[in-house]
Amino acid sequence: EEGMKCEVCGKEEAVIFQAHTGRSLCKECFFNDIKKRVAEEAKKQGITEARKVLLAVSGGKDSLVLVDTLSSLISPSKIVAFNIVEGISGYNRKEQADKLASYMKGLGVELISTSFKKDVGFTLDEMVNSSNAKGLNVSPCTFCGGFRRKLINNAGKLAGADLVATGHNLDDEVQTIMINLIRGDLTRLVRIGDSPMKVSENFVTRVKPLRKIYEWETTMYAYLKGYSFQEVECPHIITRPTLRAKVRELMYSLEEQRPGTLLNIIDEFDKVSESIRSSSKFEELPRCEICGDPTSYGRKICKNCELLIRSGLLPQ
Numbered sequence: 263e264e265g266m267k268c269e270v271c272g273k274e275e276a277v278i279f280q281a282h283t284g285r286s287l288c289k290e291c292f293f294n295d296i297k298k299r300v301a302e303e304a305k306k307q308g309i310t311e312a313r314k315v316l317l318a319v320s321g322g323k324d325s326l327v328l329v330d331t332l333s334s335l336i337s338p339s340k341i342v343a344f345n346i347v348e349g350i351s352g353y354n355r356k357e358q359a360d361k362l363a364s365y366m367k368g369l370g371v372e373l374i375s376t377s378f379k380k381d382v383g384f385t386l387d388e389m390v391n392s393s394n395a396k397g398l399n400v401s402p403c404t405f406c407g408g409f410r411r412k413l414i415n416n417a418g419k420l421a422g423a424d425l426v427a428t429g430h431n432l433d434d435e436v437q438t439i440m441i442n443l444i445r446g447d448l449t450r451l452v453r454i455g456d457s458p459m460k461v462s463e464n465f466v467t468r469v470k471p472l473r474k475i476y477e478w479e480t481t482m483y484a485y486l487k488g489y490s491f492q493e494v495e496c497p498h499i500i501t502r503p504t505l506r507a508k509v510r511e512l513m514y515s516l517e518e519q520r521p522g523t524l525l526n527i528i529d530e531f532d533k534v535s536e537s538i539r540s541s542s543k544f545e546e547l548p549r550c551e552i553c554g555d556p557t558s559y560g561r562k563i564c565k566n567c568e569l570l571i572r573s574g575l576l577p578q
């Protein structure tokens with residue numbers, strides 16, 4: 263039986279249905295659509311003008327799409343991929359990392375790897391065990407996210423990158439917007455937007471080229487590129503903050519009822535964010551008295567150092 267034809271080229275057989283545009287697309291037209299949308303974001307975010315961009319990669323599908331699309335947009339010699347091993351038992355992403363490494367070799371992209379153990383002195387497991395022993399009720403993801411940000415920033419500075427890019431997709435970004443709205447965290451909220459915001463002279467500016475690509479699209483892109491594998495799930499995923507899980511579910515059901523909802527939310531939000539930003543002035547962040555990294559307003563030591571102290575891993 264003859265399948266449906268692609269509604270863009272009219273020649274090839276359609277392999278995906280893009281609910282938010284109502285179109286059925288063939289493989290090549292789907293790749294082109296994603297690349298075009300990433301290119302638009304990359305331009306707004308200054309990636310096409312950057313001298314060097316550090317890409318934070320994990321070996322998962324989003325990092326594949328990140329490397330694949332950006333290396334077709336800017337010279338691979340301007341890209342450095344950066345991978346971190348957190349040190350979580352039962353969560354060995356070596357297979358994923360190896361696969362990504364060989365894929366990047368093919369694209370001509372340099373890869374740098376490090377670990378929490380090497381750069382912080384402790385694996386994530388060690389941090390979580392010490393924190394639990396002290397009776398702290400801190401989610402492993404709080405340690406993980408905080409130290410990952412720190413290491414990514416340091417690697418970006420070391421590589422001489424003017425931007426660091428992460429693989430966050432549209433679903434991630436809208437969830438983060440909603441969570442910050444619910445918490446009333448305006449400082450974090452306005453950092454999100456379609457043009458990068460310099461938060462501190464000591465932070466390499468962060469960009470998210472995939473922020474307008476649906477998660478199912480990154481999955482499909484990786485799959486259609488032949489990059490299919492069993493994505494290993496972190497054992498801590500179940501203890502992940504439940505607010506995100508709830509918001510995630512709500513967003514899925516809204517998107518299902520009206521395809522394109524997530525794109526509408528982000529487009530409207532970006533306009534609001536832009537106008538708030540233009541009416542507030544830039545203030546340099548204070549520096550942590552221990553590690554020297556920028557920290558939030560009103561803090562003397564950063565959240566990461568505070569977590570290590572409270573876990574008994576850093577002398578006070």
Ligand code: SF4
Binds near residue numbers: 348403404406
């Ligand atoms: Fe880190 Fe939490 Fe993600 Fe596991 S689920 S990798 S601990 S952020």
Ligand code: ZN
Binds near residue numbers: 268290292
């Ligand atoms: Zn086509």
Ligand code: ZN
Binds near residue numbers: 552553565566567
């Ligand atoms: Zn610190």
